[in-house]
Amino acid sequence: MAESQCPLCGGTGWRLVERVDANRKAERVVQRQDATPGASVRPTKLAWAVPCDCSEADRASRSLARARIPRRYEHCDFENFETDVWEGGQEGTAWDGSLSQAKLVVQAFARNYPVGGETGLLLMGPCGVGKTHLAVAALRELMVRGHQARFYDYRELLKELQASYDPDHPVSEMGVLEPVLRAEILLVDDIGASKPSQWALDTIGHILNKRYNENRVTLLTTNYLDRAENDPAIPPTARGQKITASREDTLVDRLGQRVRSRLYEMCRTVEIFAPDYRREIRHAGRIRS
Ligand SMILES: Nc1ncnc2c1ncn2[C@@H]1O[C@H](COP(=O)(O)OP(=O)(O)OP(=O)(O)O)[C@@H](O)[C@H]1O
Ligand SMILES: [Mg+2]
Numbered sequence: 610m611a612e613s614q615c616p617l618c619g620g621t622g623w624r625l626v627e628r629v630d631a632n633r634k635a636e637r638v639v640q641r642q643d644a645t646p647g648a649s650v651r652p653t654k655l656a657w658a659v660p661c662d663c664s665e666a667d668r669a670s671r672s673l674a675r676a677r678i679p680r681r682y683e684h685c686d687f688e689n690f691e692t693d694v695w696e697g698g699q700e701g702t703a704w705d706g707s708l709s710q711a712k713l714v715v716q717a718f719a720r721n722y723p724v725g726g727e728t729g730l731l732l733m734g735p736c737g738v739g740k741t742h743l744a745v746a747a748l749r750e751l752m753v754r755g756h757q758a759r760f761y762d763y764r765e766l767l768k769e770l771q772a773s774y775d776p777d778h779p780v781s782e783m784g785v786l787e788p789v790l791r792a793e794i795l796l797v798d799d800i801g802a803s804k805p806s807q808w809a810l811d812t813i814g815h816i817l818n819k820r821y822n823e824n825r826v827t828l829l830t831t832n833y834l835d836r837a838e839n840d841p842a843i844p845p846t847a848r849g850q851k852i853t854a855s856r857e858d859t860l861v862d863r864l865g866q867r868v869r870s871r872l873y874e875m876c877r878t879v880e881i882f883a884p885d886y887r888r889e890i891r892h893a894g895r896i897r898s
């Protein structure tokens with residue numbers, strides 16, 4: 610819907626653009642209508658109705674809402690995902706290149722979909738390294754190309770499912786589950802974030818199995834790694850501190866062997882080790898957004 614207050618289109622969703630057209634054909638058509646003998650030939654103003662920006666913006670934000678992409682992530686794309694702030698940047702840090710590598714992998718996944726044959730990506734890494742940003746960037750690019758995608762926060766999804774068990778709840782369990790199972794591309798953000806109950810593990814296991822069997826693509830992000838935080842393979846920074854998930858638990862502790870093993874099968878694993886962008890860049894005032 611166009612904005613009723615829009616000064617450009619007055620709420621119609623269309624605005625007229627004029628162009629002075631020196632093209633002779635166009636002039637002749639208008640002259641014939643004019644039918645004034647001997648009238649001098651002047652450039653003619655032509656008018657087109659074009660969709661107003663307000664309805665374009667509206668359409669884009671409605672499709673983002675349908676995909677349930679949270680407002681906070683609406684701006685995320687590949688262009689505004691920076692990789693040079695850390696690697697070889699002014700900090701002079703010895704990053705392992707995982708940030709730019711992750712961007713390349715996720716970007717290639719989006720570019721090659723659906724012929725790439727990838728059934729999923731699992732983005733792992735500590736807080737604030739840009740996992741959700743990258744996953745949303747892929748979703749948005751795919752949506753622009755007409756694919757249908759949905760974003761679910763892991764904890765929210767479990768809560769919605771739990772609420773649906775209440776007989777007075779307006780949406781049934783299947784009503785909640787159906788779009789999750791059927792989404793062409795599903796993003797489950799922050800998997801493992803809630804304490805792992807048997808019910809939660811069975812539920813996520815069921816969702817992943819179903820989607821995998823139907824060959825549907827699932828992207829996931831998680832704060833949990835496959836190794837404990839004191840693993841020497843986790844790269845140190847130039848300042849000597851380790852980039853850790855600050856977690857004692859590994860992903861298996863949060864999801865159980867069965868689900869982790871299913872994820873190995875269906876997802877390409879992408880580990881990101883970088884400083885927390887929220888704390889190091891935004892909070893430090895190096896970039897505003
Ligand atoms: N490399 C980057 N370039 C530009 N913006 C970034 C980058 N990394 C993160 N951000 C921004 O910083 C914020 C935090 O990033 P994001 O939420 O994607 O991190 P995350 O790894 O998903 O963290 P969490 O584990 O807490 O969910 C977002 O607003 C995101 O747009
Ligand atoms: Mg995240």
Ligand SMILES: [Zn+2]
Pocket residue numbers: 611612615616617618619620621622623661662663664
């Ligand atoms: Zn308008």
